Amino acid sequence: MEFKLEAHRIVSISLGKIYNSRVQRGGIKLHKNLLVSLVLRSARQVYLSDPCPGLYLAGPTGIPTVPPPQQPGEPVAGPPSGWGEPPPPSARAAWPEPEPQPQRPSVCHTPGTGSSEPVAAVAGAGDALPGREADSAAAAWGRVERPRAMASGGGPDTCPEGPRAVRRPCGCPPAREEQPAEDGSPAPPAPCPRKRGAAGVGGGRAGCPAPGSTPLKKPRRNSEEQPSTGEEDTDTDEEMETGNVANLISIFGSSFSGLLRKSPAGGREEEEAEESGPEAAEPGQICCDKPVLRDMSPWSTAIVAF
Amino acid sequence: MAGAGGGGCPAGGNDFQWCFSQVKGAIDEDVAEADIISTVEFNYSGDLLATGDKGGRVVIFQREQENKGRTHSRGEYNVYSTFQSHEPEFDYLKSLEIEEKINKIRWLPQQNAAHFLLSTNDKTIKLWKISERDKRAEGYNLKDEDGRLRDPFRITALRVPILKPMDLMVEASPRRIFANAHTYHINSISVNSDHETYLSADDLRINLWHLEITDRSFNIVDIKPANMEELTEVITAAEFHPHQCNVLVYSSSKGTIRLCDMRSSALCDRHAKFFEEPEDPSSRSFFSEIISSISDVKFSHSGRYMMTRDYLSVKVWDLNMEGRPVETHQVHEYLRSKLCSLYENDCIFDKFECCWNGSDSAIMTGSYNNFFRMFDRNTRRDVTLEASRENSKPRACLKPRKVCTGGKRKKDEISVDSLDFNKKILHTAWHPMESIIAVAATNNLYIFQDKIN
Numbered sequence: 001m002e003f004k005l006e007a008h009r010i011v012s013i014s015l016g017k018i019y020n021s022r023v024q025r026g027g028i029k030l031h032k033n034l035l036v037s038l039v040l041r042s043a044r045q046v047y048l049s050d051p052c053p054g055l056y057l058a059g060p061t062g063i064p065t066v067p068p069p070q071q072p073g074e075p076v077a078g079p080p081s082g083w084g085e086p087p088p089p090s091a092r093a094a095w096p097e098p099e100p101q102p103q104r105p106s107v108c109h110t111p112g113t114g115s116s117e118p119v120a121a122v123a124g125a126g127d128a129l130p131g132r133e134a135d136s137a138a139a140a141w142g143r144v145e146r147p148r149a150m151a152s153g154g155g156p157d158t159c160p161e162g163p164r165a166v167r168r169p170c171g172c173p174p175a176r177e178e179q180p181a182e183d184g185s186p187a188p189p190a191p192c193p194r195k196r197g198a199a200g201v202g203g204g205r206a207g208c209p210a211p212g213s214t215p216l217k218k219p220r221r222n223s224e225e226q227p228s229t230g231e232e233d234t235d236t237d238e239e240m241e242t243g244n245v246a247n248l249i250s251i252f253g254s255s256f257s258g259l260l261r262k263s264p265a266g267g268r269e270e271e272e273a274e275e276s277g278p279e280a281a282e283p284g285q286i287c288c289d290k291p292v293l294r295d296m297s298p299w300s301t302a303i304v305a306f
Numbered sequence: 307m308a309g310a311g312g313g314g315c316p317a318g319g320n321d322f323q324w325c326f327s328q329v330k331g332a333i334d335e336d337v338a339e340a341d342i343i344s345t346v347e348f349n350y351s352g353d354l355l356a357t358g359d360k361g362g363r364v365v366i367f368q369r370e371q372e373n374k375g376r377t378h379s380r381g382e383y384n385v386y387s388t389f390q391s392h393e394p395e396f397d398y399l400k401s402l403e404i405e406e407k408i409n410k411i412r413w414l415p416q417q418n419a420a421h422f423l424l425s426t427n428d429k430t431i432k433l434w435k436i437s438e439r440d441k442r443a444e445g446y447n448l449k450d451e452d453g454r455l456r457d458p459f460r461i462t463a464l465r466v467p468i469l470k471p472m473d474l475m476v477e478a479s480p481r482r483i484f485a486n487a488h489t490y491h492i493n494s495i496s497v498n499s500d501h502e503t504y505l506s507a508d509d510l511r512i513n514l515w516h517l518e519i520t521d522r523s524f525n526i527v528d529i530k531p532a533n534m535e536e537l538t539e540v541i542t543a544a545e546f547h548p549h550q551c552n553v554l555v556y557s558s559s560k561g562t563i564r565l566c567d568m569r570s571s572a573l574c575d576r577h578a579k580f581f582e583e584p585e586d587p588s589s590r591s592f593f594s595e596i597i598s599s600i601s602d603v604k605f606s607h608s609g610r611y612m613m614t615r616d617y618l619s620v621k622v623w624d625l626n627m628e629g630r631p632v633e634t635h636q637v638h639e640y641l642r643s644k645l646c647s648l649y650e651n652d653c654i655f656d657k658f659e660c661c662w663n664g665s666d667s668a669i670m671t672g673s674y675n676n677f678f679r680m681f682d683r684n685t686r687r688d689v690t691l692e693a694s695r696e697n698s699k700p701r702a703c704l705k706p707r708k709v710c711t712g713g714k715r716k717k718d719e720i721s722v723d724s725l726d727f728n729k730k731i732l733h734t735a736w737h738p739m740e741s742i743i744a745v746a747a748t749n750n751l752y753i754f755q756d757k758i759n
Contacts (some may be wrong), residue, residue, distance in 0.1 A: 006592075006646070007592075010592055010646070010649070013649065013650055017652075025403055025405060026402075026403060026405035026407075026491075027397075027400070027402035027404070027406065027428075029491065030490055030491070030509045030510075030540055031491075031493075031509055031540045031542065031559055032655050034537060034538075034539075034540055034559060035559065035595065035596045035599060035655065038594070038595045038596070039592055039593060039596065039649065042592045042595075043592055044680075046592070050619075132483060245757075286319065
């Protein structure tokens with residue numbers, strides 16, 4: 001429990017640093033960011049491996065901490081209620097197909113689509129989190145949020161800004177606008193709030209891919225998540241933050257390191273097969289590892305951009 | 307190593323009585339960021355002491371000749387030359403500002419009356435010539451004393467100009483500019499023992515330059531992975547061997563040091579020696595990787611040893627033994643339990659430097675609260691001293707300081723929680739031959755000498 005708290009805190013701090021590094025004078029310091037990403041990865045591993053279900057930073061209402069990158073087309077099981085809890089089986093089963101190769105542009109689109117719940121959560125989180133943390137988390141949120149039910153329109157207004165901001169660094173086409181159309185529900189705005197906050201460089205970049213996967217899942221997700229929407233709305237920002245952070249961890253955590261890397265192609269196939277199995281055991285873990293690989297691109301984009 | 311090298315340099319640390327000599331810099335509490343000293347370096351003779359700051363300026367101090375008849379005090383260092391080495395630049399392609407902060411200064415061995423040094427910021431290295439002018443030519447034929455040209459028709463006789471003394475003027479002029487060779491931030495420069503070449507290292511590459519040639523440099527180490535996503539370590543410091551012109555070492559963020567021999571191949575990606583100490587699994591934490599990152603590597607004057615500084619310790623390595631260091635000195639082990647806070651306030655990323663004394667019998671490095679530490683390799687004793695204005699009376703001896711790690715705090719001890727982490731000593735330098743040290747404390751430069759003369 002304590003480890004989880006500490007890990008969570010460290011992740012938040014790390015994300016803030018990554019975001020701030022973007023605006024620091026002299027350009028991004030490769031060495032420092034590498035070290036921060038290593039800490040992020042360690043914290044993430046601890047966070048995900050701590051099987052304590054009681055302490056959900058994600059909040060009580062079973063707000064699913066977003067599972068790692070949602071693959072397009074599959075409604076993400078959504079963050080299981082709190083970390084460490086297996087997501088609802090039905091949700092899980094929808095493990096999306098492997099996302100197309102890190103297509104940042106396409107990813108960018110996603111933010112808008114697909115997240116009903118996340119929207120609310122995002123909005124909450126975005127406001128709650130300090131600017132920088134939110135920013136860095138934006139990318140992750142884009143993805144993660146999606147699975148959540150159409151949240152009580154967290155902030156349609158905010159959304160566009162968020163994703164847009166996020167996407168700009170990536171050069172993604174403004175998917176924002178598309179979201180509402182796709183969703184047809186308040187969801188589109190949902191992811192935005194979070195993203196918006198996190199639209200820092202690091203976050204922005206990372207976020208791009210994330211959104212991509214979301215849109216596809218959204219439709220299914222909405223139906224599943226609806227019930228929790230209301231709850232989410234009332235969730236504290238704190239919870240949202242956790243969920244986002246969790247996703248961010250998954251996104252950032254595996255960057256800069258080949259250790260977690262598995263062959264993307266192989267990973268994908270396995271991922272779906274393993275969904276139902278390991279999920280119960282360590283939903284977070286499974287969710288994060290493989291999908292994360294695909295989502296490494298956002299961060300690597302940042303690195304490559306040096 | 308005891309007694310080797312350096313005339314008249316006794317063993318280090320505790321046998322000395324370090325006394326305050328001078329302090330340079332403003333006393334003002336409000337420190338301008340540009341005034342923060344970012345590098346300190348003695349030249350080969352120790353007569354010149356150069357500092358670089360975040361504002362891109364270089365200030366050179368020169369030691370006064372000891373002709374005053376005061377046998378117990380050595381010459382003082384006074385400002386010799388000040389110049390703006392680097393200016394802020396902007397990389398339009400990447401929309402990045404390039405800081406003017408001087409990362410490193412390295413002196414060239416003196417070959418004539420002028421002094422040469424290399425100074426570098428994140429992207430550009432410059433070779434500066436510092437020369438004195440104390441004579442002025444008078445009696446020109448074509449121009450008068452004001453400098454105005456004379457009308458040639460009015461010149462009826464010729465005279466030979468004569469040299470007249472003038473007030474000493476020290477001029478600094480950039481003789482070479484070595485630019486556009488580094489994609490990442492330069493962290494080290496090192497002059498080769500051949501006095502013709504030098505290396506510059508950034509996060510992922512090391513380049514070899516010739517001092518005379520600015521439009522070309524050779525890449526000798528490249529650790530950039532094909533896929534940046536697989537990046538796991540960066541280069542943190544590099545140095546040439548003091549005597550073997552083909553040998554260089556570079557340290558990494560993973561706590562390893564690689565020694566390369568340039569004779570083996572043009573691209574020294576494969577190391578000749580690999581120094582790494584196995585990690586102690588019991589001390590693993592979130593921040594293990596950060597604190598194992600090496601911030602500085604320095605060869606001993608003899609060339610047989612090298613010293614590395616990571617966040618909590620300094621280690622001395624024998625070049626002939628790669629498996630582990632021969633000495634490990636804890637600088638501020640009491641910080642190990644505070645790593646999370648230090649991570650939060652970014653202190654854990656501070657890059658401390660270290661230095662040898664002239665005879666390689668003692669090593670010195672900085673810490674927080676304006677403390678700096680000295681380790682005597684012979685007596686195995688260490689001492690913590692403080693650079694502060696309170697201890698700045700002329701020739702006042704420095705009292706050893708102690709940090710209380712828990713329990714009852716004794717008188718004169720300071721508790722870990724009272725340490726001022728904004729007062730950090732990252733840069734120190736030791737006179738190559740005598741017992742004089744220069745310690746940079748934010749914007750102030752302290753010079754200490756030992757009482758035993």
